[in-house]
Amino acid sequence: MKLSVVYHSKTGNTKEMAEAIVTGMERVAGVAAKAFPIDGVDEAWIKESCGVVLGSPTYLASVSGETKIWLDNCARKLGLAGKLGGAFATANYVHGGGDLAIRLILDHLMVLGMLTYSGGGAYGKPVIHLGPVAVAGHLEEYRETFELYGERMAKEAAVLFG
């Protein structure tokens, strides 16, 4: 079962956390996961994926312009309808709007017909309501949560598509 993580990253933080999500996804037996920068996706891999998670740096308490443009112009061509969808963000501040960036991505994924998911509180701690947010300069503190998020997404994909 294939899974994809797509990210926009200018200074590397979002890329690093995308790779942590991939690590967590691959903890689930039978899962092959790959991370792609927004301007270098493997379209064939994404089309064959059961789930796609999209990550953005938080810009002005929202997604980056690059992420919005990708959602508006590129994501529509990837046949995402019916796949599991998730979102994550990085930000400079805990209260800098990462959840709002995630929410915007999830709204778009729903419009594209995806089945959005996070695990919510169903797995207990760490509770991840909408998607994980990592704070720049403290990425190591968030790594395990991102790996767990990837694992939870992959487990759900296996339930739905395995």
Ligand SMILES: Cc1cc2nc3c(=O)[nH]c(=O)nc-3n(C[C@H](O)[C@H](O)[C@H](O)COP(=O)(O)O)c2cc1C
């Ligand atoms: C134009 C711009 C706007 C930003 N706005 C916010 C913001 O509203 N809230 C916040 O917490 N961080 C903000 N940041 C910080 C980035 O979200 C943060 O450094 C992020 O981890 C960068 O991701 P990257 O290394 O993957 O590019 C902003 C950064 C830039 C360049």
